[in-house]
Amino acid sequence: MKTKNIQKLFLFALSVFIFASCKKESENIFTMFTDVTVTYNNSDPRCVTDYKLVNDKDEVWIDFTINSANEDVYSYVVETSSGTQQPQRITYPITDETKRRSFSNILKLTMNRDGKSSYRIYALNQKGIFIGDGKKNVTVEVNPSYMIYANRNIYLPNPEGTVPSFFSLTDASGYSYTNAAQNAAKIDFGIFARLASNSTPSVVSVVLNLYSLSSATNPIPAFDISGFNPKRTTKFSAPVTGQANAFLTSAVSGSTIETLAKARTINLDQTNATLLANGLNGGNGVFFLTQEGKYGMLYINAVTSDYEGRPYINVSVKIQK
Numbered sequence: 001m002k003t004k005n006i007q008k009l010f011l012f013a014l015s016v017f018i019f020a021s022c023k024k025e026s027e028n029i030f031t032m033f034t035d036v037t038v039t040y041n042n043s044d045p046r047c048v049t050d051y052k053l054v055n056d057k058d059e060v061w062i063d064f065t066i067n068s069a070n071e072d073v074y075s076y077v078v079e080t081s082s083g084t085q086q087p088q089r090i091t092y093p094i095t096d097e098t099k100r101r102s103f104s105n106i107l108k109l110t111m112n113r114d115g116k117s118s119y120r121i122y123a124l125n126q127k128g129i130f131i132g133d134g135k136k137n138v139t140v141e142v143n144p145s146y147m148i149y150a151n152r153n154i155y156l157p158n159p160e161g162t163v164p165s166f167f168s169l170t171d172a173s174g175y176s177y178t179n180a181a182q183n184a185a186k187i188d189f190g191i192f193a194r195l196a197s198n199s200t201p202s203v204v205s206v207v208l209n210l211y212s213l214s215s216a217t218n219p220i221p222a223f224d225i226s227g228f229n230p231k232r233t234t235k236f237s238a239p240v241t242g243q244a245n246a247f248l249t250s251a252v253s254g255s256t257i258e259t260l261a262k263a264r265t266i267n268l269d270q271t272n273a274t275l276l277a278n279g280l281n282g283g284n285g286v287f288f289l290t291q292e293g294k295y296g297m298l299y300i301n302a303v304t305s306d307y308e309g310r311p312y313i314n315v316s317v318k319i320q321k
């Protein structure tokens with residue numbers, strides 16, 4: 001009996017010791033890596049030392065100094081966190097052996113993403129192991145530089161002209177033929193359908209396109225738009241396939257929208273796709289330039305029909321402010 005009690009007492013004491021050791025280690029993790037400091041310097045009005053509010057295309061400097069008391073620093077990592085994306089990490093070597101205990105540099109960034117981006121700099125030793133970040137990061141916030149309109153429906157016109165088949169890119173409003181004339185100054189385009197070039201009597205395929213009111217050819221003669229005035233002169237690119245990633249993760253500021261748009265030829269007042277996949281089809285995008293000089297991107301989320309069987313396209317729009 002005594003032996004069993006001694007064993008129980010020993011096991012209890014051992015458990016307490018292990019628990020205390022773990023507890024002590026857990027507490028120490030928050031005080032580790034204090035030998036390395038990262039200081040953000042205010043050497044220029046463009047520097048960020050904690051938080052900075054700027055505009056799209058502004059230049060921001062991160063002037064930093066890494067000091068290490070006990071271990072050489074062989075490289076440092078700049079970690080950027082923006083929106084919902086995974087943090088981006090870029091590693092830079094420190095090649096000057098005289099600067100392994102104290103290293104300074106200035107990162108010069110041109111801001112091209114709306115919203116907040118956080119920057120963290122941390123040091124690595126010779127083995128590439130984290131040795132400290134000074135428990136500090138800095139945040140840059142870019143003022144909104146574009147508008148986004150999500151999930152707008154544009155209908156194929158019906159014979160009565162009562163569904164919203166015309167669309168304004170500046171405020172994402174839809175107009176039907178019955179109220180389009182009095183709103184002509186707001187309308188950038190309408191949509192229409194044509195038989196696809198690969199359509200056959202047994203397999204009918206339709207392709208969707210868009211047209212500006214200023215187009216030389218009215219693709220829907222039954223709807224007379226000759227008297228609409230004024231007519232906006234927005235220009236468009238041909239539909240571009242596979243634009244989901246560009247719309248969601250690349251078009252993130254007015255300047256990036258402009259860069260994406262300028263990579264395309266934008267000179268059409270009517271698109272002329274002849275195949276379903278190349279028209280206003282799900283996943284495709286159309287870049288545009290308004291008469292006010294604003295670049296933008298129209299993304300087709302889906303081509304579908306409502307509960308009454310009326311076909312429409314669901315779109316989202318990003319346009320410069």
